[in-house]
Amino acid sequence: MISPTSLRIDAPIQPASCLRLLFYMLLASVMVILTGLASLALWQYVLIFVVSVAVVSYLALSRPILMHLSQPPLNKSVYQHWQLLMRSSRGDALWQAELTAVSSYPWVICLSFIIIEPYQRHLSVTVFRDQVSAEHWRELTILANTISHKTA
Numbered sequence: 001m002i003s004p005t006s007l008r009i010d011a012p013i014q015p016a017s018c019l020r021l022l023f024y025m026l027l028a029s030v031m032v033i034l035t036g037l038a039s040l041a042l043w044q045y046v047l048i049f050v051v052s053v054a055v056v057s058y059l060a061l062s063r064p065i066l067m068h069l070s071q072p073p074l075n076k077s078v079y080q081h082w083q084l085l086m087r088s089s090r091g092d093a094l095w096q097a098e099l100t101a102v103s104s105y106p107w108v109i110c111l112s113f114i115i116i117e118p119y120q121r122h123l124s125v126t127v128f129r130d131q132v133s134a135e136h137w138r139e140l141t142i143l144a145n146t147i148s149h150k151t152a
Helices: 018-037 044-062 134-151
Strands: 010-012 065-068 082-088 089-104 109-118 119-127
Touching: 010 134, 018 044, 018 119, 065 119, 082 109, 089 134, 109 134
Parallel strands: none
Antiparallel strands: 010 065, 065 082, 082 089, 089 109, 109 119
């Protein structure tokens, strides 16, 4: 018999992803190739490099990282009362959110939330397949398919 707790998603998320790194390296390679094909002065190449490093550093340090994802209790709507353990520059904190959308692709699942606590804002997180176990990936895929069929 399946216990009620097994019907909930309670997934630890690995902060690092080889798939994400591969994607970013591919994107950076394309940018380097396009920059190399442009005939620019040396100072323009240096400026592009400095701006790129500044933007990547800002995005890497300012964006909160999803560490754990917990679905609401079974007596609640699948959209409400999600708990997200987030790592930010201020440390780890538990956030409460409402799920607004889920998109599933072969190697990635995108989740959109409205954060309720600690402050209200929109948040989109991307979970790559190698960040969760095979069982949690299956559960997230089922969630995405269920929600997409409800809205269709």
